[in-house]
Amino acid sequence: MSATAEARNETHHDPDVAAEAGRRRTFAVISHPDAGKSTLTEALALHASAISSAGAVHGKGGRSGVTSDWMDMERSRGISITSAALRVDYDGCVLNLLDTPGHADFSEDTYRVLSAVDCAIMLLDSAKGLESQTLKLFDVCRSRGVPVITFVNKWDRPGREPLELMDEIEQRLGLHPTPMNWPVGIAGDFRGLLNRESGNYTRMQRSSGGAERAVEETMDAQRAAELEQEAWTQAQEEMELLSGLDADFDEESFLAGVSSPVLFGAALPNFGISQLLDVLVRLAPAPRGHRDTTGTERPVSAPFSGQVFKMQANMDRAHRDRTAFLRISSGRFERGMVLTHATTGRPFATKYTQAVFGNERNTIETAYPGDVITLVNAQALSVGDTLYEGPKVEFPPIPSFAPEHFAVVRAVDSSRYKQFQRGIAQLDSEGVVQVLTSDVRGSQAPVLAAVGPLQFDVVKHRMENEFRATVELSHLDYTLARRTDETWAPTLHALSGAEVMQRRSDSELLMLVHNKWRLRVIEREYPDAVLEPLLAGGADASEG
Template sequence: MSTTAEETNDKSTREVVAEAGRRRTFAVISHPDAGKSTLTEALALHAAAITSAGAVHGKGERRGVTSDWMEMEQARGISITSAALRIDYADRVLNLLDTPGHADFSEDTYRVLSAVDCAVMLLDSAKGLEAQTLKLFDVCRARRMPVITFVNKWDRPGREPLELLDEIEQRIGLRPTPLNWPVGIAGDFRGLLDRASGTYTRFTRTPGGATRAIEETLTPEEAAEAEGEAWTQAVEELELLGEIGADFDVASFMAGESSPVLFGAALPNFGVSQLLRALVDLAPPPSDPVDAAGAGRPIGAPFSGQVFKMQANMDKAHRDRMAFVRVATGRFERGMVLTHAATGRPFATKYTQAVFGSERTTIETAYPGDVIALVNAAALKVGDTLYAGRKVEFPPIPSFAPEHFAVARAVDAGRYKQFQRGIAQLDAEGVVQVLTSDVRGEQAPVLAAVGPLQFDVVSHRMAEEFRAPIELAHLDYTLARHTDAASAPVANSLSGAEVLTRRSDGELLVLVHNKWRLRVIQRDHPELVLEPLLAGGVEQEE
C-alpha cells in the first residue's frame, strides 16, 4: 500500500509537534556574582551531561566553568558571551542558554531572552533582588515570559526566606509560590521540605562539590526526629504560606503573574535536581511563533528560525563565524538549503553544530526550541530570519540603549584593512554598536556600549584575533536618541550633541552629554525628533 504525500506531510507535522513538546528552552538571569555560571554547570552535572563540575575560579585540578570558553572569561571568572547548552534529561531536551552575568554585557543577555520560552531568576540569598536582575526581569515582564525563581547560596549566611519572598512581591509585583522550603537558616542548610509530598530531602556534600550531592529522602516523622526545631520552624512557615494562598497556580505562572520558588546552593549541588524537575514539569514547551506582520505560523509548518547571536573565532584553528539560530517551526535537517529572508538568497546548511561550551558536535536534525549553530555564516546578522517553504520574517531583535562611547583608531596604519575587518565583524556580532559620521570618517568609528568592559573585550579581540591593536578615546556622552534627516543638521550644530549614523541599519542617532542637556535641547527645540531607544522592548530610563 503506497503512502500519499499528504499522509507523509501529516506524519512529519505530528513528529514536529511531538518533538517540540519535549523541548524546554530557558535562560538563567541574575545579577553578577549570584552564581549563574556555577548553577549552569550544576544543572549539566545533575542531568549527567558532564561528570564533574568546576568552580569559576578553579582550584587544584578543578577546571573552569564549562560554558565559559573565551580566554577572558576564564581569566577573569566572569561570563562575557552567552553559550547554548543542550541537555537530555527525563525524556526531555533542555536547551539552556547561559548568559553574561555582568551588567556591562546586558545586550547579549537581552538578545538571548528573545530566544527562550522561560527564565530562571537566580537570587543571592543574602542580597535578594539586585539592579541587574530587576532590569532583566523587566524584559521578561514585557515579553510576558514565565519566570521560575531559584534562591541560591543557602549554604551561606543570608536573609530570612519569608523576607525574600516579600521583597519579590513588593518590588516587582510577582507573587512567589514556593515549591519547597529550606530546613535550617541560611548558612545552616540542612535540606529541603517538599510542599507537594511533605517529604524531606537531606543533602550530603561531596568533596569540593565537584560531583552530585548525596540525597536522602525522609518521611515527615523521620525529619522531625532528625532536625528537631529547624524542621518545626520550616513546617510552621509553610503553614503560614498556605494560609495566605501562596500556592502554585499554572495559569498565573504562565501569565507571568506568579513565580514558583525553589531554594538551594549551586556550588555544593544542593537543590539542583529539584530545579531540574521543576523545569521539566513547569517550563512551557515552544508555541506557535508570531511573524513581523503579527500573524501566527504553526509550529508544525516548514522550517523557520531566527538568528539571535553571532560569535566569531570560537574555534582558534579555523577562525570561523558562527550564527546561533533558535528553531521556531518545523524540522531542521543538516544540508537543507534555506532562504535568507533579508536578501531572498539561498543559504546552505552543510556545516551545522550543537555547541556545549567549548565543545562542538555535528547536528543532523533539530526541532522547535532547539538552538543550532551555523558555521561560516558571514552573510547573517542578529535578528535575521531563515526559512523553508512559505516566506516568513520574524520581528527584529531590538538593540540595547548604549551609555558609553569611544572613538577607535588603528595603532598601526599599515594594518588598516585588518582594523576595518575586525570592527565590522564585532559590529555584526553585536559585541558593540559601531557608529560612523561624515565628520569623523570610517577611520575613526565610534564604538557604543552598554558598559565599559565591552571596550576591554573589543581591545582584546582586535589585538589577539585580528592582529590590529586599537587605541580608544572616550567621549563625554551618556545618552543616544533616534532622530531623522530633517532634525539631524540642527541637532549636529548644538553644543553637547553629535549626530552619527549607525552602520548596520543606516539609522540616525544623536549622542547627548547627559539627561539634563537633553532636556534643555528638547525645551529649546521642541520640533526636533529625539526618540528614546528601546532596550529589549523596554524603553530606556531617563
C-alpha cells in the same frame, strides 16, 4: 525544491514536529553578578549527566573549568562575557540552556538570549535578595512575556530569612511567589529541603568540593522530625504560614507572568539542583508559535523557520570561523536543507550545522522547535535575521539597547588598517558594540557605542588577539543617544553638546547628547524634532 521539501510544505501541521517540540524546554539563567549563575549552569549540566564533574571551584580566578565560559577573558577574569548554549537530555526532555553574561555591561547580549527562550530561571543570592541587574532582567522577561522560575541560591551560607525573601519578591517585583520546596535549617546551616507537594524531606550531604552530585536521602515527615528536631518544626510552622498566604502553585498565573515557582538550594555543593530540574521539566512551557512581522502566529508544526539571536566569530581558533546561533521557531531541521534568507531572498545552505556544548561542537543532523543550532561560516547573517523554508516568513528584528558610553577607536599601527577594518566590522555584526560612523570623523576613526565600559575591554582584547590589530580608544563625553531622521539630522548635528552619527549595522541616524539636561533643552527648543528613545538597557536609559 526537493521532493522532501515539497512534502514538508504540503502540510502546516506535522504531528511528529509538535511532539518533539513538546519535549523541549528552552530557558535562560538570569542574575546579578556574583549570584552564582555560571556555577548553577555547571550544576544543572552535572545533574543532567552532561558532564562528569563540575568545573566550578572556590575563587573567581580559579574557575577555569566552567563549561559555559570559554573565552580567554572569561577564564582569566572569572566572569561571563558572552552567552553560551548547552544542550542536555534529562528525564525524557531536551533541555536547551542558554547561559548569559551576568555583568550589567553585557545586558544587551542577555536581552538577545531572552528573545530566544520560553522560560527563565531567576537566580537570587540568599544574603542579598533582589539586586539591580536582576530587576532589570526581570523587566525584560516581563516585557517579552517570559515566565520566571526563581531559585534562591547559596543557602549553605549565612543569609536572610526565607519569608523575608518571599516578601521582597512580592513587593519589589509584583510577582507572587509560590514556593515548591522549603529549606530546613537557616541559611548557613542548610540541612535539606521539604517538598511542599509531597510533604517528604530530602536530606543532603555535601559532596567532595562540590565536584560531584550531592548525596540525597528522601524520607517521610516522621523520620525528618526525629533527625532535624527544632529545624524541622520551624520549617513546618513557616509552611503553615505559606498555606494561609495563598502561596500554592497555579499554572495559569505562572505562564501569565503573575506568579513564580520558588525553590531553594546551593549550586556550589549541588544542593537542590535535581529538584530545580524536575520543576523545570514539569512546569516550564514547551515552545509555542511565534508571531511574524505581520502579527500572524506561526505554529511550531509549520514549515521550518528560525531566527538568529547571536553571532560569534573565532570560536574555532584553527579556522577563524563566523557562527550564527539560531533558535528554531517551527518545523523540522535537517542538515543540508537549503533555506531562504528573509532579508536578501538568497538561498542559505546548511551543510555545516552543529550543536554547541560550551566550547565543544558536534555536527547535528536533525533539530526541532526550541532547539538552538549553530550555522558555521555564516558571513551573510546578522543578529535578528530570519531563515525559512517554503512560503516567506520574517520575524520582528531584535531591538538594540540605548548606548551610554562612547569612544573613538583608531588603529595603533596604520599598516594593519585592513585588519582593523575587518575586526571592527566583525564586532559590529556580532553586536559586541554598536559602530557609528560620520563623514566628519571618517572611516579611520569610527565611534564605538556601548551599554557598559567593559564592552570596550572586550573590543581591545579581541582586536589584538583575533585580528592582530592593536587599537587605542578616546572616550567621548556623550551619555545618551536618540534616534532621528535625515530631515532633522543637519540641524541637530550643528548644536552644541550633540552630534549625529549613522549606525553602521542598520543605517539608522542617532543623535549623541552629552547628558539628559542638554537633551531636555534641545527638546524644548525643537519640540517637533524626531528624537525617539532606544530600548532601555542601562541604569540611566529611562532618564530624559
